[in-house]
Amino acid sequence: MHLKRALSRYILQVTMVSTCPKRPGNPGVLILLTLPLLLLGAIKINCATLPDNSTDVLCLQAFRHEITSDPFGWFISWNSSANHCLWPGVICSRAHPGRVVALQLFGLYLAGQISSSIGNLTFLRTLNLSTNGFSGRLPPLKHLQKLQVLDLSVNQLQDSIPDAITNCSNLRIVDLATNILVGEIPPKLSLLYNLSHLRLSRNNPIGVIPPTLGNITSIQRLGLAYNNLTGTIPDELGKLTNMRMLALGGNRLSGGFPRCLFNLSKSLQVLGLESNMLSKQLPPNIGDALPNLQELYLNTNVFEAIDIQSWEFFSALTNCTSLEWLSLAENQLHGAIPNTIGNLSSILDYLYLGGNELSGTVLPSIGNLRNLTFLGLGNNNLTGTVEEWIGKLIKLQHLNLQMNSFIGPLASFLGQLTQLIDLDLGNNKFEGPIPSNIGNLQQLSDFEP
Known part of the structure; x- marks a missing residue:
């Protein structure tokens, strides 16, 4: 009792060491606190507030x-x-x-x-x-x-x-x-x-x-x-x-x-x-x-x-x-x-004009578009032949001429289009047999004659 009274009259400083548990990003923290002795019994350390x-x-x-x-x-x-x-x-x-x-x-x-x-x-x-x-x-x-x-x-x-x-x-x-x-x-x-x-x-x-x-x-x-x-x-x-x-x-x-x-x-x-x-x-x-x-x-x-x-x-x-x-x-x-x-x-790489009401012939000037890989003219009312211009478009990979009124043979141009992957010529008025040089089209995966 005499000791407690003595301590209560003096503010004694002590050092307390506490360790927060390891967490992701926090290997454990040693905390050095200098506190009045009488507060030691009530102090609580909140680790969540630490800068970890x-x-x-x-x-x-x-x-x-x-x-x-x-x-x-x-x-x-x-x-x-x-x-x-x-x-x-x-x-x-x-x-x-x-x-x-x-x-x-x-x-x-x-x-x-x-x-x-x-x-x-x-x-x-x-x-x-x-x-x-x-x-x-x-x-x-x-x-x-x-x-x-x-x-x-x-x-x-x-x-x-x-x-x-x-x-x-x-x-x-x-x-x-x-x-x-x-x-x-x-x-x-x-x-x-x-x-x-x-x-x-x-x-x-x-x-x-x-x-x-x-x-x-x-x-x-x-x-x-x-x-x-x-x-x-x-x-x-x-x-x-x-x-x-x-x-x-x-x-x-x-x-x-x-x-x-x-x-x-x-x-x-x-x-x-x-x-x-x-x-x-x-x-x-x-x-x-x-x-x-x-x-x-x-x-x-x-x-x-x-x-x-x-x-x-x-x-x-x-x-x-x-x-x-x-x-x-x-x-x-x-x-x-x-x-x-x-x-x-x-x-120009991609040209799609299909599904309109286009008529008449396709003029040979289209052959100037030498970098075309996709040409879609299907579902129109186009007429005439295609061999004049199509053979110049040697980079074509996809060609859709279906559902028009194109005429003439196919043999003279198909063999030149060696990059073709898709070819749709259906519902036209082309003449003659399917040409044998279609075998030159090694990339062709879809052909609709």
Whole structure:
């Protein structure tokens, strides 16, 4: 009793040693605390508050716990025997040791749900879980303010795109394509001012293309293809003067060709408007206004050409000297193919004009397109012979002339097309037997005489 009273009158300093247990990323911590003696009986050490990056470790473990299928055994080494920064797919910061800055687990056919714990990896800059089998909801992202790359494409995520994604103000790339996302495209995506790539293709969103997307002036690639979008293409997209690729095909968009895109004359290289309900005549100056086009997909719409004047767009496309792919199939193009077809880009690789109402002969100038590997003229009303021009297209791999009224023998040109893989000549008026030199076509895998 006398000793206790004596101690209570003095603040004696002692040193206490405590050890926190080993955890992933924490080999054990010795803590030296100098405390008043009388507090020793009440003190408790909270190891979770120590600066050992255990939060990131716990987040990764929670993410691993939600994985129901790992066919390649990717997570076998995700255990406490190795530092978490050495786990496959995990990249840590050099400036902030132990903090996870990238999680790259793409193409592994993983299944399960994406744990909400991902949202607590506050140093994360890259999250790539693409080409897996993740289902359920999108993970919460609002705390990932350092995130720059978000790629969850090619999964089975079933959710609407939350407005909270705009809290990730440093995002440069957002790819959510090929999932089962629903709802409308949030107009607030326009708050992501740093975006260069936005890809939401092949989902199930509804509604219109938000005009506010025109505020993301940094964007270079915008993919909204193969959804259920309706309405017209907003004029505001004409403000995206850095755009190189615009993919809006496979929707239910209406109206005419969006002339607002002529503002993108210096940048636009790939334009996909296929499989919509776009109509009317194509602008006669399309090739002058968009001279840098490399790929142009206008097939499966209701674009019309009924006279020489309405075919002027085709001649204008000869100004696109870098054009490699051109598809105008399954529209309402009538009449003869203009002779200017031979003036199209000398590097044109793919030309598809099938499924229209084309008539007359195919002029020999088409033989100038020596780099064609695909030529589709099927399902039209074309006549005449083909041997004059077809023999010059020696790089052809795919040739479709079916369902026309072509005449003449086949022997004189087939043997020269040694790169052919697919050949469809059915439902024409060719004469004579199937030529023996078809045996020269060693690559041919599909032949429809």
